[in-house]
Amino acid sequence: MKPLFRKVQVGPEQSFSIRQDAVPYFYSHWHYHPEIEIVHILNGTGMLLVGDGVSNYREDDLIIVGANAPHFFRSDPQYFEQSMDLLSKSNVIHFDPNFLGETFMKLPEAVSLSDLFSRIRKGMMIRGEARDQAGVLIDQMRQSSGIDRVILLLKVLKIFAGATDYTYVSQTEGTASLDEQNTKRIDQIFSFSLNNFTRDITLQEVAEVANISVNSFCRYFKTHTRKTYFQFLLELRIGHACKLLAEEKLSISQIAYESGFNNLSHFNRTFKSIMKMRPNEYQQLYKV
Numbered sequence: 001m002k003p004l005f006r007k008v009q010v011g012p013e014q015s016f017s018i019r020q021d022a023v024p025y026f027y028s029h030w031h032y033h034p035e036i037e038i039v040h041i042l043n044g045t046g047m048l049l050v051g052d053g054v055s056n057y058r059e060d061d062l063i064i065v066g067a068n069a070p071h072f073f074r075s076d077p078q079y080f081e082q083s084m085d086l087l088s089k090s091n092v093i094h095f096d097p098n099f100l101g102e103t104f105m106k107l108p109e110a111v112s113l114s115d116l117f118s119r120i121r122k123g124m125m126i127r128g129e130a131r132d133q134a135g136v137l138i139d140q141m142r143q144s145s146g147i148d149r150v151i152l153l154l155k156v157l158k159i160f161a162g163a164t165d166y167t168y169v170s171q172t173e174g175t176a177s178l179d180e181q182n183t184k185r186i187d188q189i190f191s192f193s194l195n196n197f198t199r200d201i202t203l204q205e206v207a208e209v210a211n212i213s214v215n216s217f218c219r220y221f222k223t224h225t226r227k228t229y230f231q232f233l234l235e236l237r238i239g240h241a242c243k244l245l246a247e248e249k250l251s252i253s254q255i256a257y258e259s260g261f262n263n264l265s266h267f268n269r270t271f272k273s274i275m276k277m278r279p280n281e282y283q284q285l286y287k288v
Contacts, residue, residue, distance in 0.1 A: 016095030016153065018142050025079035026088045029187045030072045035094040036117065037065045038156070039073070040138050044088035045243060046075040047194055047236065050123025052225050053170030054235040056243045062131045063169075064160060066121035067097050074194055076243075091138050095153065112161040120160075123169030130163035172226070185210050189221070197236040198260040203229065237261065238274045245283045252279050 016035075026046060041061045048055045049072040050065055057063065057073070065071050079086050097117050098105055105114060126134060134156045141152040192209045193201070206229060207217035221229045241259040244250055250258065256267035271279050 015099045015150065016093065018091070018093045018138075018149070020089070020091050020142060022087060022089045024086065024088065025075035026073045026090070027075065028071075028073045030070060030190055032068050032070045033094070034067050035096055036067050036120065037071075038093040038138070039063045039065075040091040040135050042089040042091065044075055044079065044086070044090070046073060046079070046088075047239060048073055048123070048169060049190065051121070051170035052172060052227060053123060053168070054232065054239050055123075055125065055167075055169045056239040057125075058243065058246070060131070060135070062126040062134060064120045064124050064126065066117060066119075066123070069121045069123060069170075071123060072190060074190075077195070091142055093138065093141070093153070100150075113157055116157065116161040119168075121170075122172065124160075125167050125169065126160060126163055126165070127167070128163075128165035130159050130165060134159045186224075193233060193236060197233055197240070198258065200260075201233060233260075234270055235274060238271055241267070241271065241279065242275070242282065245279055246286045248283065255279070 020042075026044065030049070039062070041057050041059055041063070043059055045058045046056065048057050048063065050069055051071075075088050078084050079088055104110060137152050137156050137159075141149055141156070144152060188209050189206060192206060203214045203217065207214045210217050210220070212220065218229065221227075221232070225232060237260045241255050244255045244258060245252075253264050256264050259267070261267035261270070268278060271277075271282070275282055277285070
């Protein structure tokens, strides 16, 4: 279940890349790269996978993914419908952890950056005041040039290093190897799961997608993700439920059904097990 190695393009006379994407939908295959990635979501909602963790993203979320950490962005299904007039938009930064040189990273003043670069291998979602401050600087950075771009990036990293309001996407730090043999298989598994998690999925179905037997699939998935397929599926469903709870358009029982649960009690138990709070508590916390 190895991710695809992706080459990041950097412009001439630039030490790092910054761009703005405005597309109908985000769909990055399961991949990794040696550059650290910062993504500020300007428009759109969807699912985010980093390492063995599942989360969802929405407008104004700010995500930072560590070097060589496998990850996957995918817009919600409605963004793939041509009849829908929706736009996915983000500012994206890629930079090498040593873009200022190894000597700089060994300076005592850079200790906080080294610590940050280690922690973000889990995938970090920055929230609150730190997100707001960094978002403004990122927008300025996109329109800057020369040394001003570098100074702004350092200011953003300083904010990240000192942030106290954040969550991790994954529970473990992970980096990818250079073996790309199973890229297509994991991409097919993730795509199938994201397209179908709201209905009942059998192991036989997903094993056929992976083109292996059910027993082999169970071992394969557990070995490479440290969780069973059904644990992964529950995390996808709860991530979707969190998004619906934040929108406050449906009742909790409707949200349970829309997220793939046929039993409200099962939904409440699963939600509390994964999120460490009840659905109504999450909704109230999100309001705050």
